[in-house]
Amino acid sequence: MSFNSFGRVFRFTTWGESHGPALGAVIDGCPPGLHLREGDIQPFLDKRRPGQSRFTTQRQEPDRVRILSGVFEGRTTGTPISLMIENVDQRSKDYSEVAQAYRPGHADYAYDAKYGFRDYRGGGRSSARETAARVAAGAVARLVIPEVRIRAWVEAIGGDAINPASFDAEEIDRNPFFCPDADAAARWEGLVDGARKAGSSLGAVIACEAMDVPAGWGAPLYAKLDSELAAACMSINAVKGVEIGDGFAAAALTGEQNADAMRPGADGPEFLANHAGGIAGGISTGQPVRLRVAFKPTSSILTPVSTISPTGEAAQIATKGRHDPCVGIRGAPVVEAMMALVLADQKLLHRAQVG
Numbered sequence: 001m002s003f004n005s006f007g008r009v010f011r012f013t014t015w016g017e018s019h020g021p022a023l024g025a026v027i028d029g030c031p032p033g034l035h036l037r038e039g040d041i042q043p044f045l046d047k048r049r050p051g052q053s054r055f056t057t058q059r060q061e062p063d064r065v066r067i068l069s070g071v072f073e074g075r076t077t078g079t080p081i082s083l084m085i086e087n088v089d090q091r092s093k094d095y096s097e098v099a100q101a102y103r104p105g106h107a108d109y110a111y112d113a114k115y116g117f118r119d120y121r122g123g124g125r126s127s128a129r130e131t132a133a134r135v136a137a138g139a140v141a142r143l144v145i146p147e148v149r150i151r152a153w154v155e156a157i158g159g160d161a162i163n164p165a166s167f168d169a170e171e172i173d174r175n176p177f178f179c180p181d182a183d184a185a186a187r188w189e190g191l192v193d194g195a196r197k198a199g200s201s202l203g204a205v206i207a208c209e210a211m212d213v214p215a216g217w218g219a220p221l222y223a224k225l226d227s228e229l230a231a232a233c234m235s236i237n238a239v240k241g242v243e244i245g246d247g248f249a250a251a252a253l254t255g256e257q258n259a260d261a262m263r264p265g266a267d268g269p270e271f272l273a274n275h276a277g278g279i280a281g282g283i284s285t286g287q288p289v290r291l292r293v294a295f296k297p298t299s300s301i302l303t304p305v306s307t308i309s310p311t312g313e314a315a316q317i318a319t320k321g322r323h324d325p326c327v328g329i330r331g332a333p334v335v336e337a338m339m340a341l342v343l344a345d346q347k348l349l350h351r352a353q354v355g
Contacts, residue, residue: 004125006232008223009348010144012137012341016087017119018127024084025133027140029348030070032078034143041065041083041139048135048333055176055192056324061088065136076143083136087129101307101315105299112310123300128237128327131334138337141344149211150339152332154178155292157188158195158202178332196325199302199318204328206293208335210343213278215268215286216354217346224282225289225346232338233293238327241294245277260287289343293335295328 005013009029016023045063063085070081099120102108107126111118118124142150153172155162162181171180179185195202218225226244233242250258253275260276262269271287278289300319309315324330 006235007341007345009352010141010341010345012134014130014133014137016085016130016133017121017124018087018129019119019121019124020087022084022086023130023133024082025137027070027081027083027137029345030076030078030081030140031144031348032076034076035074036067036071036076036081036140036143037074038065038067040143041067041136044135044139044333044337045085045132048132048330054196055189055326056330061132063132081140083133083140085132085136097317098319101309101317103299103317103319104305104307105296109308126237128324128330131236131330131337134236134341135333135337138340141337141340144344145340145347148213148340148343150208150336150343152178152206152208152336152339153180154204154329154332155207156205157326157328158191158204160184160187160191161205172332177329192325192329201298201301201324202326202328203297204295204326204331206295206328206331206335208291208293208332208339210278210289210339213284213286213289213343215284217343217350218279218283219349219353220282223346223349224279225284225342226277226279226282228342228346229289229291229339232342233291233335236293236331236334236338238295238298238331239293240296243292244279245290246275247277247292250275260285284346289339291335291339293331295326295331298324298327 004015005011011029012025012027014025042065045065049061049063066084068082068084070077070079098108106123108118111126154177162179162184166181166183168180171182172178175185177185177188179188192202229244230242233239258275260274261272274287274290277291278285278287300323302318304316304318307315307317
């Protein structure tokens with residue numbers, strides 16, 4: 001059995017491969033009556049779209065979305081919403097060598113070990129191309145949670161981090177790195193250019209924040225808001241770590257340092273800190289929900305790496321084709337989408353239980 005769906009009440013399934021004719025998503029459980037047109041989805045896909053700068057893959061995909069079902073006269077009907085994005089710039093011939101040898105760090109060997117057969121053209125379902133469908137589904141999810149504001153940014157590339165004191169939210173959309181620190185963005189130009197010219201790649205850290213999330217979303221134990229967010233983000237291709245709030249840094253604090261102290265406020269408790277990332281006991285507290293996501297370096301690189309062939313023989317592989325020198329750069333819109341999808345699901349779960 002293979003799993004391509006996520007969510008409990010607001011559920012989505014992605015389909016398609018990197019080099020197939022199209023990919024997309026089917027959304028089930030979306031409330032009826034929401035105003036939805038393709039123009040509501042496209043701006044989010046445009047943020048993730050490849051080929052917009054020299055710092056990403058040069059694959060030229062317009063990523064135009066089509067709504068195939070679930071919408072009538074511009075409003076959701078409550079039935080499954082089907083979204084499709086055509087692939088128009090595949091170059092499958094670039095992957096002839098991948099057919100003969102596994103890319104270390106990629107899913108090539110693992111897919112073969114599981115299925116005994118794999119689509120080597122761009123990695124099939126293991127390609128980051130699949131995330132376009134998530135971003136489209138996330139745009140629909142945002143309509144379910146209009147009270148919430150979500151933003152993500154790149155916090156570090158190749159170990160070079162932003163200066164928190166220089167954080168400027170308006171700067172995020174001014175540079176190709178989704179970077180809130182103009183000085184860091186300038187440094188990253190040389191860093192990513194260097195990796196690309198060397199035939200290598202870099203990892204990145206994405207931070208994401210959801211503001212105005214009401215207190216009470218989530219559930220204890222097996223539907224915790226933080227566990228759902230962690231599962232959602234860990235399902236993104238190339239993600240190897242997720243932190244909620246202070247994450248691993250919390251392990252170095254004392255109890256009094258880590259406590260998010262409260263005092264009476266005009267509209268409920270006023271928190272003096274947010275080490276927990278806006279979640280306590282698996283339930284939102286009303287503070288901003290914060291997480292960080294670690295993306296590994298792109299596995300498809302021009303630098304030769306030792307590997308084996310599908311028949312078990314020693315080999316070397318240098319992956320040709322068009323690849324992101326830092327796949328995490330375009331990860332910011334994807335992490336935003338997963339945050340929206342989880343919060344939409346949790347809002348509907350909360351409404352189902354407590355009214």
